[in-house]
Amino acid sequence: MxxxxxxxxEGRPAVWDDDAVIDAPLRLHHTTAPPEWMDYNDHMSESCxxxxxxxxxxxxxxxxxxxxxxRAAGHSLYTSETHLHHRLEVALGxxxxxxxxxxxxxDRRLHLFHxxxxxxxxxxxxxxxxxxxxxDTEAGRSADLPEQLRTxxxxxxxxxxxxxxxxxxxxxxxxxxxxxQDGQDG
Amino acid sequence: xxxxxxxxxxxxxAPFTAYREPVRRxxxxxxxxxxxxxxALVFSAAHELVLEHLGLSAAYRESHQxxxxxxxxxxxxxxxxxxxxxxxxxxxxxxxxxxxxxxxSELYADGVLAATGESLYVHVDTTAGRSAVLPDDRxxxxxxxxxAHAEQPRPPHLGLGxxxxx
Numbered sequence: 001m002x003x004x005x006x007x008x009x010e011g012r013p014a015v016w017d018d019d020a021v022i023d024a025p026l027r028l029h030h031t032t033a034p035p036e037w038m039d040y041n042d043h044m045s046e047s048c049x050x051x052x053x054x055x056x057x058x059x060x061x062x063x064x065x066x067x068x069x070x071r072a073a074g075h076s077l078y079t080s081e082t083h084l085h086h087r088l089e090v091a092l093g094x095x096x097x098x099x100x101x102x103x104x105x106x107d108r109r110l111h112l113f114h115x116x117x118x119x120x121x122x123x124x125x126x127x128x129x130x131x132x133x134x135x136d137t138e139a140g141r142s143a144d145l146p147e148q149l150r151t152x153x154x155x156x157x158x159x160x161x162x163x164x165x166x167x168x169x170x171x172x173x174x175x176x177x178x179x180x181q182d183g184q185d186g
Numbered sequence: 187x188x189x190x191x192x193x194x195x196x197x198x199x200a201p202f203t204a205y206r207e208p209v210r211r212x213x214x215x216x217x218x219x220x221x222x223x224x225x226a227l228v229f230s231a232a233h234e235l236v237l238e239h240l241g242l243s244a245a246y247r248e249s250h251q252x253x254x255x256x257x258x259x260x261x262x263x264x265x266x267x268x269x270x271x272x273x274x275x276x277x278x279x280x281x282x283x284x285x286x287x288x289x290x291s292e293l294y295a296d297g298v299l300a301a302t303g304e305s306l307y308v309h310v311d312t313t314a315g316r317s318a319v320l321p322d323d324r325x326x327x328x329x330x331x332x333x334a335h336a337e338q339p340r341p342p343h344l345g346l347g348x349x350x351x352x
Contacts, residue, residue: 004214005221046256047227054222071217079222083260083348111349129348170347173258173306175281175288 005051007058014067016152022159025099028059030119033094044090050082053114053128056098060112064156065149074138075146077110081131085168088118088125095119102160103169105153107144108134113166129169200334202239205232205275209267209295220267220300225293226259229303232275233289240327242309242320252318254287254307262302262343267295278335280344282328284319285309290344304344 008031037048057079061067066077090096097119104111114128136143145153205228213224220228237243237254247253267273277291286308293301311318320328342352 003211004216004218005212005223006216010216045227046230046259047223050223050226051221068216076217079263081260081262081348082222082226083258084226085258086256131349170349172345172347172350173260173288173304174345175283175286175306177283 007055009055009058009062011068012062014062014065014070016063016065022156024159024163025101025113025115026060026063026156027097027099028063029056029098031055031096031098033090033092033096035092037090038092042092046086049084049086049090049116049126050128052096052098052116053082053084053130056100056114057112057130057132059098060100064152071137074136075143076135076137077132078135079130080133081129083129083168083173085127086125087127088123090125096125097122101163101166102153102156103129103165105157107150108142110134110153113169115166127166127168129166200278200338202236202277202279202331202335203274204235204239205273205277207231207273209269209271209273211269214269218268222261222263225261225263225301225303228273228275228293229259229261229291229301229305230256232277232291232293232303233305233307236277236279236289236331237307240331241324246324247312250321251313252309252311255310256305257286257308258304258306260304260348263300264302265295265298265300267300271295273300278338279328279331280304280335280340282332284325285317287328290341302341302343 031052033044037044039045061077097117099115101113103113110132112130112132115124116126117124133142134145135141209220213220215221234243242254274294275291277289279287280290281288286306288306290304292299293303308317309320346352
């Protein structure tokens with residue numbers, strides 16, 4: 001066990017290529033469900049889904065230009081909200097492929113949507129909708145993104161503009177009572 | 187985690203506040219703060235205590251081949267948490283029907299509100315692999331807690347989608 005949580009991308013410098021084609025959605029991270037993510041039942045523990053989405057977010061940060069050097073200079077992206085939808089369980093060793101879609105952004109906020117799919121069947125396993133805010137870490141408050149990152153986000157958002165908006169985005173949580181409904185939310 | 191079935195007449199304290207844990211080093215990330223996934227871990231553990239209180243935790247899974255599955259979780263991150271702090275949670279059973287539960291928790295670090303977490307659970311027959319109605323005795327416990335929590339104030343952000351403000 002590590003003495004803290006790490007991501008597979010830590011220490012890897014950000015690399016942005018102005019001329020590269022931007023995937024829609026982005027496909028920056030895939031993994032295989034490891035033993036340490038399993039519960040006693042050999043299914044992936046609930047919180048480990050967020051570890052996987054966190055690794056996907058870190059891959060995206062480095063794609064965008066946010067790495068250790070960027071953070072050391074005093075700014076970072078913090079998560080302000082995450083909404084997870086669980087559809088299927090994950091068993092030990094299953095291949096997981098992650099996608100990431102930029103839904104919206106402004107001067108300092110980012111609205112992202114992640115999907116986790118099975119690496120062979122491509123079936124949707126889980127999704128995460130996230131709101132992130134760019135912060136001045138020393139001042140401890142939100143701060144505008146630098147021009148360069150804004151330009152890159154504009155380019156990613158333009159590439160993602162034609163993607164359909166996932167139906168769960170912005171949807172409030174609740175027990176929806178429909179007559180005769182059997183309660184299958186997932 | 188304790189596996190014992192709770193007494194049926196257990197007190198339905200409102201809100202439910204059994205969770206209390208110090209921040210663990212292995213929950214922290216590169217900057218020494220609680221990682222996003224660790225908030226999820228803590229909410230999951232706090233909610234597991236509620237499920238245990240309702241007789242719907244590990245022992246139930248074994249005896250009934252049925253279990254509560256998490257369908258959705260919505261976390262709002264409000265403050266950083268670090269090593270040395272003690273985490274506590276305050277949970278209300280917001281809503282329930284014959285197979286679903288909705289829990290809402292406020293997570294405190296040394297008494298300061300650090301995050302809110304809302305989860306929707308569905309009761310699943312693990313043999314059939316599909317949702318199923320709760321047995322009557324568990325339904326009675328759920329109803330008792332729902333009634334005990336009915337007078338608890340509902341925060342304005344409850345049930346809102348990501349990015350929505352009350």
